[in-house]
Structure formats: C-alpha cells, structure tokens
Amino acid sequence: VELVYEANLALAANGLIKWTSGNASGRDPDTGLIVIKPSGVRYSALRSKDMVILDLDGHIVSSNEMRPSTDAASHLYIYNNALDVGAVIHTHSTYATAWAAVGRAIPPVLSSIADVFGGPIPCGRYQPTVGSRIGEEVLRVRGRSPAVLMKNHGVFCAAKDVSTTLRAAVMVEEVAQIVWISAQLGHAEVLSTEEIDRYFAYYQGAYGQGSNSGNAREAAP
C-alpha cells in the first residue's frame, strides 16, 4: 500500500498529473490483491489510508469509504491477463499526451528509448474510458514496451513493479518532449533494429543485476 501511495505522490511530484487526473495501482505479490488510488481525490489531499484494495474481480476488500479510480476496470483487465505486470500507471502527461492526441507512436530515435521501451512507444486505437476496453488495447499493442499511448486520451504504463512502471511514466514524458523538439530541428533517424535490441538487452540485463538507478543507461555501450 505504501509503495503505491508513494507512486501516486511521485506522479504529482514529477509534474505528470494535474488535479485528479491519472492514477497508479500495484499488485501485492503475496496476496495477489490490487492497491489503487481512490476516485476523484486530489494528490495534495491523498493519504495512505485512502488507498483502495480490490480483488481481481473488482470487489472492494478494504477502503476508507472511498470508491476506486474510475480506471480500475482497465487496470484489473491488465492484471488479470498479464501475469508479468505488477503495477499500472495512467497519466495525461503533456508531451506524451500530445502524441496520443494525434494517434502517433513515438519513434525510437534515441538510445534511451531503445533502453527502456525496446522500440517505438506504440499508440493504441481510441477506446472509450468506461469499462476495460483500454486495458485490452494496452495489452494488444504493448509488445515489450512498458508504456503505451492511447489515442485521444493519454499514457498507460504497465511493468513488473512499481518503480519500473514509475520510471516508464517519467521517461515516456521526457522522450516525448525531446522527440517533439528534435522534429523542429530536422529529421531524426530511427535506430536500427539491431542497435535497439542491443540497447534493450543491455539495459534490462543491467537492471536485472540489481542496479537501481539511472546509471545503467550511462554505462550502456
């Protein structure tokens, strides 16, 4: 609960969300239960005890009389259908959502995109925000990318744990901004598939050995 609570606060601290938009959830590896942000609560007022705990069918196991985020159905769809996923984060972060608005994937023109996302950051087809259709679309298009843009909506990140998913949410916004700026300067060349695979394998491997900071990226060949 604390990890997911702190991840929600980190979204605000990193400027990824405004007012009540966005949410983070996580799967407890021991119980399999899902911890998620309550609906409509501002981040400045959010308390750890306000977090809502759900089972995988969406039944409330524990809550401080709060309803779960309105995006809970999509989060639950992802947890039910992707056992590798331990955390889900949704934001409307500015630059990444601009790419989503026009329905464009972010091309892999930076080593940092290859490191973290392993290729283009895909954009899913428009889906209504009610129900679990967004969750279905995220899993359909994600490939190995921990972040997916959803057309006309925003960003959904899903990865093995809270910190990896949070990093994806921060990084997708950073690269969305850089690639947008680079497009004003000229044509940015897409990295080759071989290069992307090499960066991705190296970066994921470096993390797998317990590195926990951004340093692995700087050490990549």
Ligand SMILES: [Zn+2]
């Ligand atoms: Zn949204």
